[in-house]
């Protein structure tokens with residue numbers, strides 16, 4: 035047997051213990067594992083097992099080749115993931131482990147993945163030698179994992195998994211010349227080859243050819259793609275479509291079950307499908323749609339295809355179930371404190387109070403003052419930051435505002451009404467602690483903000499060109515478009531050519547005469563990439579981008595790098611690394627120190643400060659079993675918490691009344707609103723719920739109550755601040 039451990043395998047004590055246990059198990063079975071250790075791992079790290087190490091520069095491919103050369107009975111790859119799932123578990127915790135696949139299915143699935151669970155190149159040598167590949171998890175050593183073999187157990191044709199490949203560009207060519215012209219396609223494909231572009235999927239009709247480009251480096255280079263387009267325009271009407279995403283339903287014999295996919299096709303009713311292919315290998319059905327639609331489509335497809343699937347020889351537990359076993363409670367992972375998953379969440383200790391509040395007040399958002407303060411202090415402690423503004427849009431509860439005011443935060447507002455609300459909640463607040471960052475607001479709101487003495491950010495030329503008089507003698511901030519948006523969902527990415535926010539480079543060129551005519555000065559630059567970002571480098575990137583524009587503005591005093599700091603939402607997600615965020619900002623500050631001494635760095639987070647400190651409590655109103663699915667209906671739904679319906683957001687849910695009891699029920703948690711989308715959580719594991727039990731929906735302090743409505747004339751949940 036050949037064992038391959040991934041680089042991160044020995045990173046923690048728990049993992050080292052698992053590796054040692056593995057060694058003992060091998061000895062008990064009289065197996066002599068040949069271990070391929072990851073690069074950089076010291077032999078001693080692997081304990082007893084490592085003494086049998088063969089090489090230190092390991093890779094999946096090397097392990098596969100060794101397994102073949104040695105005639106191994108199997109090749110085991112021990113990584114972080116428990117194997118292959120019915121969908122990428124990152125966006126879908128309800129994805130199930132796929133226990134068995136054949137080599138071609140595994141190839142189809144992993145070749146499409148941005149970060150495959152293992153190197154797909156390792157499959158070919160194993161397949162030709164007939165050595166099965168076992169994918170196992172170093173964190174979940176008891177989980178059976180995925181076995182990729184020549185002949186997995188016969189199951190009959192069915193879709194085994196959905197893969198999503200983002201960042202796809204399509205090239206479409208319309209021309210009547212295609213029809214019966216010998217060599218036309220060869221000539222067109224030669225154009226792609228000349229520009230070094232590799233084609234992935236192809237579909238053609240009498241007058242149209244559409245291909246998707248493999249996401250290689252040339253395909254990402256706008257100059258290369260533009261040159262290709264110029265060539266193609268000589269041959270017909272050529273255009274680019276993108277960014278798009280390719281969704282593949284993978285499973286052998288898919289042609290035999292096309293008729294069963296009728297409900298799946300209904301999902302395309304309101305979607306533009308750019309390309310549809312079904313390869314002769316009969317392994318996959320692929321649709322290409324706009325990238326912005328792909329996440330929602332993948333979730334809906336997964337629901338349709340897998341929500342009724344039970345555990346058996348082909349499918350294992352869900353990703354959430356697997357990790358719930360490890361952490362004790364699936365919900366805790368994303369709902370915990372600073373280091374999500376490690377610390378128990380605050381609400382466990384305050385269960386009795388919360389139950390009493392829910393009984394007395396009905397559906398209720400409850401905020402924990404201590405949690406708000408901890409989050410704020412963790413950001414106030416970052417040395418590279420000079421000022422912290424709270425993005426009021428995330429939660430405008432007056433008690434929350436008062437707490438942040440006491441800690442010295444400023445307030446970022448996006449409407450005149452938010453400014454007035456903050457002033458009413460915090461009488462006596464210095465106007466300099468108000469920041470006004472509107473988008474397409476009418477003139478009167480700018481006038482009001484300026485009259486109040488708030489700092490005003492302009493993100494369009496229109497206000498300066500059309501109402502120069504209101505900016506006479508004023509200090510302004512400019513919002514620039516950093517070009518690349520980030521965030522948890524396309525709706526919350528606020529940069530790039532497709533977004534309405536910020537000034538582009540071209541608009542900046544037209545700015546100086548407008549500023550001069552108005553008699554306004556630019557004292558700050560601002561950019562905001564999006565919301566729910568957990569990549570720590572994002573804010574350093576923004577600061578560097580703003581610093582590059584700083585030379586144009588001699589009076590500059592501050593760079594506002596926006597908000598968007600994410601918190602873990604799904605089990606297993608890593609928290610944002612604040613130290614790395616700070617280091618990124620500090621680097622820019624140091625580089626800028628000589629040119630603009632004293633230039634301040636500002637941050638304006640919303641979610642990070644309030645999300646984890648808030649929960650939504652709702653009592654169970656009714657239960658139902660239909661079509662093999664259990665529904666737990668609670669007294670409030672999308673009218674209180676819109677995020678699951680709007681973004682497919684994941685909020686951990688627990689049965690607070692039965693906290694600590696085993697989560698043996700799997701149910702969709704739904705609200706009372708007359709919309710099919712009124713689902714707060716799908717396929718959730720709960721302690722068995724009964725009418726009157728209080729469910730707690732965690733991580734709901736940000737963009738919860740503020741986005742609620744009276745839809746169906748149902749009052750949304752109230753609010754309560756726990757001191």
Ligand code: LLP
Pocket residue numbers: 425428446471526528562564565566596597598599638639640641642677681736737
């Ligand atoms: N600054 C600007 C200019 C913004 O547009 C926003 C959020 C923030 C700061 C604060 O972003 P945060 O730190 O909270 O991510 N409703 C969505 C989030 C929309 C965010 C809009 N802008 C959600 O529920 O995820």
